[in-house]
Amino acid sequence: MAISARRRPCISDRSGRNSSFRSTPRWLCGSAPFDMESLNIVHAVVAQAAEAPGAPDYGFWASIASAGIVEKAVLVFLLLFSVVSWAIIAYKLRMVRRAYGESEVFLDAFWSSKRLDAIYQRSETLSGSPVSQVFRAGYIELAKIKKKNEGETDKDDTQMGALESVERSMRRAAAAELTTLESLVPFLATVGSTAPFIGLFGTVIGIMNSFQDIGKMGNANLATVAPGIGGALVATAAGLMAAIPAVIAYNYFLSKIRVLDTEMQNFGSDFLNIIKRHFF
Numbered sequence: 001m002a003i004s005a006r007r008r009p010c011i012s013d014r015s016g017r018n019s020s021f022r023s024t025p026r027w028l029c030g031s032a033p034f035d036m037e038s039l040n041i042v043h044a045v046v047a048q049a050a051e052a053p054g055a056p057d058y059g060f061w062a063s064i065a066s067a068g069i070v071e072k073a074v075l076v077f078l079l080l081f082s083v084v085s086w087a088i089i090a091y092k093l094r095m096v097r098r099a100y101g102e103s104e105v106f107l108d109a110f111w112s113s114k115r116l117d118a119i120y121q122r123s124e125t126l127s128g129s130p131v132s133q134v135f136r137a138g139y140i141e142l143a144k145i146k147k148k149n150e151g152e153t154d155k156d157d158t159q160m161g162a163l164e165s166v167e168r169s170m171r172r173a174a175a176a177e178l179t180t181l182e183s184l185v186p187f188l189a190t191v192g193s194t195a196p197f198i199g200l201f202g203t204v205i206g207i208m209n210s211f212q213d214i215g216k217m218g219n220a221n222l223a224t225v226a227p228g229i230g231g232a233l234v235a236t237a238a239g240l241m242a243a244i245p246a247v248i249a250y251n252y253f254l255s256k257i258r259v260l261d262t263e264m265q266n267f268g269s270d271f272l273n274i275i276k277r278h279f280f
Contacts, residue, residue: 071231074202075238078195082242085191088184089249095128096256099181102129103263110135116142130177130260131267137173138271141166142279167272174264181257185250192247199239206232 106129109122120139123132145162210229 070205071202071235074198074205074235078198078235078238078242081191081195081198082238082245085188085242085246085249088187089245092184092249092253095181096253096260098128099130099260100256102126103131103260105129106132106135107263107267130174130181131263133177134170134173134264134268135271138166138170138268138275141169142275146279163272163276166275167268170268170271174261174268177264178257178261181260185253185257188246188250188253192243192250195243195246196236196239199236199242202235202239203232206235 103126106123106126110119113119113122116139120136123129123136126132142162145165149162207229210232
């Protein structure tokens with residue numbers, strides 16, 4: 001039933017202008033009728049606005065969820081690269097720190113002791129030191145030569161060959177220790193050099209899919225382009241996240257291994273000089 005279309009009375013103020021009561025809105029004053037049909041229309045508009053969907057989500061996780069199969073496969077592959085890289089970084093960091101610490105302890109024991117057999121026994125507890133392993137190889141070869149040459153009177157003929165044998169033993173031990181220290185490190189270099197290009201491959205595929213969606217829908221608005229472009233850019237970011245730590249760790253380990261290699265070479269030369277002065 002319609003509300004009466006009769007004019008709603010308004011009160012004039014002292015200035016002569018029409019003024020309604022505070023409880024009566026100004027739009028109720030006048031000659032226009034107000035019925036229930038208009039009120040229902042207003043309610044329908046308000047309900048429709050309340051039920052309208054909010055702004056689309058273009059965040060990080062939403063971009064991953066909206067990515068295509070190829071982009072998701074690239075992300076999984078890069079995630080595996082990253083996990084393996086961090087495992088290698090943790091393992092090699094522990095190995096290098098142990099090698100540095102035990103090598104320092106061994107060198108202190110070597111230069112403070114006057115008996116090679118005591119140093120050899122001490123080196124048995126320092127298996128993580130590459131320098132101690134070089135010493136053990138040289139000491140074992142020296143003991144074999146001394147045992148073989150017992151009772152011989154002509155030592156000049158065997159002196160040169162004995163020194164070369166000890167030197168070869170220490171060189172082989174140093175090469176073996178260097179190989180152990182360098183193990184798994186090339187994988188970090190591989191990840192650092194290939195991960196950005198793998199992420200770029202996912203980015204290219206994502207952009208191509210976005211252009212295909214534009215062609216199917218016939219328009220290029222933000223709702224059409226954003227999901228595909230977002231997933232594509234996430235692939236590039238994942239490639240960089242896998243590559244940057246791997247490159248930093250590779251350069252760090254490479255510099256530390258070079259220092260240890262130099263220590264092994266210097267110790268080998270010093271140990272050969274000691275053997276030459278005291279045993280030959």
